[in-house]
Amino acid sequence: MKEMHSDTGVxxxxxxxxxxxxxxxxxxNANVDIQVRKGEIHALLGENGAGKTTLMKxxxxxxxxxxGKILYDGKEVAIASPHKAIAMGIGMVHQHFMxxxxxxxxxxxxxxxEPKKGLSVGMAKAFEIVRQAGNQYGLSVPxxxxxxxxxxxMRQRVEIIKTLVRGAxxxxxxxxxxxxxxxxxxxxxxxxxxxxxxxxTVIFITHKxxxxxxxxxxxxxxxxxxxxxxxEVKDMTQVEMSRMMVGRDxxxxxxxxxxxxxxxxxxxxxxxxxxxxxxxxLNGVSFSVRAGEILGIAGVEGNGQTExxxxxTGLLSPSKGDIAVNEKVMRRLxxxxxxxxxxxxxxxxxxVRGVALESTVxxxxxxxxxxxxxxxxxxxxxPRKITRFTKGLIDQFDIRVDSSKRSVKMLSGGNIQKxxxxxxxxxxxxxxxxxxxxxxxxxxxxxxxRRQLVEExxxxxxxxxxxxDLTELLEVSDRILVLYRGEVVAHFDEVEGLTxxxxxxxMLGIKRMSEDDLKGYSQETATDKEGMER
Amino acid sequence: xxxxxxxxxxWDFIGSVIRVxxxxxxxxxxxxxxxxxxxPNIALEGTMLMSAFIGVIVSGFTQNLWLALFAGVLSxxxxxxxxxxxxxxxxxxxxxxxxxxNIFSTGGTIFFLSxxxxxxxxxxxxxxxxxxxxxxxxxxxxxxxxxxLSGHHIITYVAxxxxxxxxxxxxxxxxxxxxxxxxxxxxxAESVGISVNKTRLIALIISGTLTSLGGxxxxxxxxxxxxxxxxxxxxxxxxxxxxxxxxxxxxxALGALLFGFAEALSYxxxxxKVPYEFTQxxxxxxxxxxxAFYAYIRLPQNVKRRGAQxxxxxxxxxxxxxxxxxxxxxxxxKGVDS
Ligand SMILES: Nc1ncnc2c1ncn2[C@@H]1O[C@H](COP(=O)(O)OP(=O)(O)O)[C@@H](O)[C@H]1O
Ligand SMILES: [Mg+2]
Numbered sequence: 001m002k003e004m005h006s007d008t009g010v011x012x013x014x015x016x017x018x019x020x021x022x023x024x025x026x027x028x029n030a031n032v033d034i035q036v037r038k039g040e041i042h043a044l045l046g047e048n049g050a051g052k053t054t055l056m057k058x059x060x061x062x063x064x065x066x067x068g069k070i071l072y073d074g075k076e077v078a079i080a081s082p083h084k085a086i087a088m089g090i091g092m093v094h095q096h097f098m099x100x101x102x103x104x105x106x107x108x109x110x111x112x113x114e115p116k117k118g119l120s121v122g123m124a125k126a127f128e129i130v131r132q133a134g135n136q137y138g139l140s141v142p143x144x145x146x147x148x149x150x151x152x153x154m155r156q157r158v159e160i161i162k163t164l165v166r167g168a169x170x171x172x173x174x175x176x177x178x179x180x181x182x183x184x185x186x187x188x189x190x191x192x193x194x195x196x197x198x199x200x201t202v203i204f205i206t207h208k209x210x211x212x213x214x215x216x217x218x219x220x221x222x223x224x225x226x227x228x229x230x231x232e233v234k235d236m237t238q239v240e241m242s243r244m245m246v247g248r249d250x251x252x253x254x255x256x257x258x259x260x261x262x263x264x265x266x267x268x269x270x271x272x273x274x275x276x277x278x279x280x281x282l283n284g285v286s287f288s289v290r291a292g293e294i295l296g297i298a299g300v301e302g303n304g305q306t307e308x309x310x311x312x313t314g315l316l317s318p319s320k321g322d323i324a325v326n327e328k329v330m331r332r333l334x335x336x337x338x339x340x341x342x343x344x345x346x347x348x349x350x351x352v353r354g355v356a357l358e359s360t361v362x363x364x365x366x367x368x369x370x371x372x373x374x375x376x377x378x379x380x381x382x383p384r385k386i387t388r389f390t391k392g393l394i395d396q397f398d399i400r401v402d403s404s405k406r407s408v409k410m411l412s413g414g415n416i417q418k419x420x421x422x423x424x425x426x427x428x429x430x431x432x433x434x435x436x437x438x439x440x441x442x443x444x445x446x447x448x449x450r451r452q453l454v455e456e457x458x459x460x461x462x463x464x465x466x467x468x469d470l471t472e473l474l475e476v477s478d479r480i481l482v483l484y485r486g487e488v489v490a491h492f493d494e495v496e497g498l499t500x501x502x503x504x505x506x507m508l509g510i511k512r513m514s515e516d517d518l519k520g521y522s523q524e525t526a527t528d529k530e531g532m533e534r
Numbered sequence: 535x536x537x538x539x540x541x542x543x544x545w546d547f548i549g550s551v552i553r554v555x556x557x558x559x560x561x562x563x564x565x566x567x568x569x570x571x572x573x574p575n576i577a578l579e580g581t582m583l584m585s586a587f588i589g590v591i592v593s594g595f596t597q598n599l600w601l602a603l604f605a606g607v608l609s610x611x612x613x614x615x616x617x618x619x620x621x622x623x624x625x626x627x628x629x630x631x632x633x634x635x636n637i638f639s640t641g642g643t644i645f646f647l648s649x650x651x652x653x654x655x656x657x658x659x660x661x662x663x664x665x666x667x668x669x670x671x672x673x674x675x676x677x678x679x680x681x682x683l684s685g686h687h688i689i690t691y692v693a694x695x696x697x698x699x700x701x702x703x704x705x706x707x708x709x710x711x712x713x714x715x716x717x718x719x720x721x722x723a724e725s726v727g728i729s730v731n732k733t734r735l736i737a738l739i740i741s742g743t744l745t746s747l748g749g750x751x752x753x754x755x756x757x758x759x760x761x762x763x764x765x766x767x768x769x770x771x772x773x774x775x776x777x778x779x780x781x782x783x784x785x786x787a788l789g790a791l792l793f794g795f796a797e798a799l800s801y802x803x804x805x806x807k808v809p810y811e812f813t814q815x816x817x818x819x820x821x822x823x824x825x826a827f828y829a830y831i832r833l834p835q836n837v838k839r840r841g842a843q844x845x846x847x848x849x850x851x852x853x854x855x856x857x858x859x860x861x862x863x864x865x866x867x868k869g870v871d872s
């Protein structure tokens with residue numbers, strides 16, 4: 001698969017044999033070679049956790065490579081800090097914006113290089129500089145507004161202008177479209193075209209193939225820290241690219257028996273959530289999960305999934321609407337009552353909500369049951385029983401660790417997730433909320449976790465699966481609904497024959513099912529249950 | 535009885551408010567600049583105490599006001615440098631480091647006081663100097679206004695000027711912009727090449743300087759000697775004043791004035807038959823009450839009902855918020871608010 005790039009075109013950047021081993025032992029980049037030509041849009045493609053961000057952080061001086069060489073404009077360079085990178089003409093728009101919310105657009109753009117008027121910041125001049133820089137590249141921004149008052153798309157423009165006024169010639173954009181609406185994406189792509197027309201070079205990180213087709217000239221594909229290959233986009237089909245990215249020609253199909261559904265276990269009714277900044281994140285979401293089925297929720301990140309999960313698991317209270325567990329409307333839903341009512345939760349942010357990193361595997365595994373028999377009797381812990389139990393789970397869930405007393409932070413991402421899964425799947429839950437259960441973990445561990453989900457479902461557990469990985473959703477779910485801007489815009493009772501493309505159209509808001517089509521599903525279940533309203 | 539009651543609201547009382555507000559105001563502005571930079575300075579109390587002590591000792595031994603001023607301010611800056619060393623360079627917790635400095639100042643000043651003067655209680659035996667009071671020409675001759683505005687301590691006038699200077703520095707200069715940026719999103723600042731530590735160091739030095747002036751005022755203006763623990767919690771009250779006043783120097787000045795008023799009131803009430811223990815604790819009771827009230831009106835449900843914007847919930851703008859709160863309550867009663 002690895003195809004050596006022909007050396008036509010002057011290269012502005014070459015990274016050679018880059019290795020990056022993080023202190024926790026994760027090998028994020030291994031033997032990475034990448035060559036970027038002057039004036040091109042170069043897409044860096046790869047699944048979550050492939051090492052794309054790490055590679056770009058190395059280029060921008062935020063991280064230092066364990067070994068390897070960087071050539072910029074033909075000269076070997078050492079990039080010690082972002083400061084150095086900026087001075088060389090490299091700019092980066094981070095996945096999480098680097099902006100100060102209470103400062104104005106102009107102040108953010110010119111931070112650290114403020115024009116002066118006497119002792120003061122020359123505000124009029126600052127506005128002018130930023131306005132001009134924007135106009136020059138077709139990126140108009142409201143220079144006098146505060147960052148906290150402008151949209152995400154605008155903020156991204158501000159970030160791009162920030163790199164431009166600092167004289168960037170090579171601009172790195174880390175998953176710039178993840179947070180954008182389709183219209184904003186179109187605008188962004190226009191701006192990127194103007195940038196390259198004016199002689200800038202763009203590195204564009206993404207894992208969305210259609211975007212690559214639309215905007216990029218060449219791609220370099222990363223998989224598990226390795227470069228799979230570099231190619232001209234026009235020579236590739238999306239299917240070919242996805243093969244390079246995922247590396248599975250033959251899908252590992254999970255054998256699934258037909259679902260044997262039981263009673264409704266979880267019912268979400270007309271859920272609304274308005275954030276503190278008055279943005280309505282959820283607009284009347286209704287659905288239900290029955291025993292013995294897996295309901296998948298698809299959607300581009302940031303369309304209300306996070307809040308939905310937090311509300312269901314009691315971490316957030318809804319502005320309006322009800323959650324019913326086992327037909328009982330939950331009044332005071334908090335993580336404790338949620339668990340008591342038979343809910344398990346695999347949180348998307350495992351490092352923060354899934355485990356206590358400093359604690360041992362044992363401590364993490366019993367963290368929801370340490371006070372129960374047999375782990376504790378009369379308020380005293382029984383270490384031997386805890387160890388024996390944990391060892392059992394380590395075997396059962398294939399957690400790769402040499403001792404149950406290792407602290408969790410020593411484990412790799414996939415194994416940390418297995419610790420979470422081991423705890424949550426053995427809590428005797430009737431409902432499992434799995435939020436991005438396989439994000440950023442290796443294929444083996446992902447496959448294992450998916451199989452476990454299906455097994456739980458066969459045991460009569462109701463599973464709610466939220467995932468950004470469409471292949472996973474299609475493989476595992478019995479039903480799928482699509483969330484777009486806080487609303488259910490599509491619902492599929494049958495997953496057979498459903499394609500990623502179809503889901504994608506709904507996820508991006510290109511299509512939505514009519515009220516009638518949806519009535520057959522979510523609203524009905526809601527009206528069915530009208531009787532149970534308090 | 536009624537005479538003393540009237541006495542509370544006399545011109546003397548206003549003068550006394552201004553006098554007791556001065557050190558709180560200076561320290562509160564010290565708290566402001568440090569907080570904005572994201573490196574809160576809890577060592578205000580110790581810093582004040584230290585410079586109050588150094589000022590008295592240096593003026594006593596050199597009989598030179600300028601040297602006393604220089605040494606007092608330098609001691610404040612030194613406290614900040616030590617704090618910065620531990621918190622910024624050695625990465626210890628900035629709150630813990632500041633607590634250590636406060637304890638050190640309490641013990642250290644007593645130790646050096648007794649070593650130098652043989653007295654563990656006060657510097658009464660030292661013939662120390664005071665900074666002068668200033669009569670404002672022309673203004674002092676205006677009947678009522680002159681009495682209020684003129685004749686205050688020089689550090690009081692300096693403090694008033696510093697309100698405007700700080701407001702200008704924080705909100706109109708590149709330094710102020712960087713301080714605020716570093717406090718709000720250090721990663722953003724770092725990513726454009728601003729050194730977070732350097733900016734915080736500067737903010738702490740400014741904080742120490744302002745606070746040391748407050749300390750000098752206590753021992754070389756308010757009274758003319760140093761006594762152990764003479765700051766009596768003013769450094770902490772200053773923190774509360776800043777929390778109330780929010781992010782502008784003017785707001786902070788109002789916050790300080792509120793506590794100055796409470797303290798002056800507690801002195802005046804001693805002349806009435808109000809128990810001494812109560813008057814003594816009045817400033818602290820007011821602190822707790824006001825902070826609790828402030829926290830209450832900032833609760834999410836109150837904010838939501840008032841429809842405040844997210845940006846405003848982040849930082850305190852007490853006076854505006856109190857106003858909104860009461861106008862909203864009034865609105866509900868009239869049935870305006872749905
Ligand atoms: N600071 C870090 N410390 C340890 N491991 C990290 C760190 N940042 C990323 N990783 C790990 O390195 C791998 C690659 O991550 P990343 O470069 O963010 O991937 P991508 O951007 O392609 O999604 C992942 O397994 C991730 O968990
Ligand atoms: Mg990334």
